[in-house]
């Protein structure tokens with residue numbers, strides 16, 4: 001396996017299922033060993049070393065030296081779409097859908113910030129990061145029909161970015 005996508009969903013449930021099915025430790029070890037992973041939304045939470053607003057027993061796979069804040073834009077009804085300038089992606093801004101999305105509160109020195117919100121609630125919040133072979137976005141790029149975030153991940157997997 002060259003790369004893995006951890007999708008959106010519900011990070012507390014994904015965490016529980018990873019543990020129940022015995023995938024948590026092998027996956028954590030693979031990430032620590034350099035596996036390329038793209039995490040969107042709940043996937044970003046799973047990749048974060050630290051969570052604000054996690055469930056009591058919530059664990060993460062970790063690997064990304066970030067502090068992520070769950071549900072930072074509010075509840076499901078507060079979901080929104082906006083356009084983002086993303087480092088590494090040329091052309092028009094990237095359309096991004098935020099669904100009960102997290103934001104990144106803090107990044108460690110090795111983490112590159114790829115995008116921040118430019119408008120909407122709390123403009124300037126970090127919503128896309130990359131560190132080595134790990135890429136994470138607060139938003140869902142897969143439902144807007146723009147494949148450039150996924151292409152960026154393929155470039156990371158092929159060591160072209």
Ligand code: GLN
Nearest residue numbers: 008009010011041042100
């Ligand atoms: N709020 C969810 C969580 O904490 C993530 C939502 C999503 O992936 N769209 O896991």
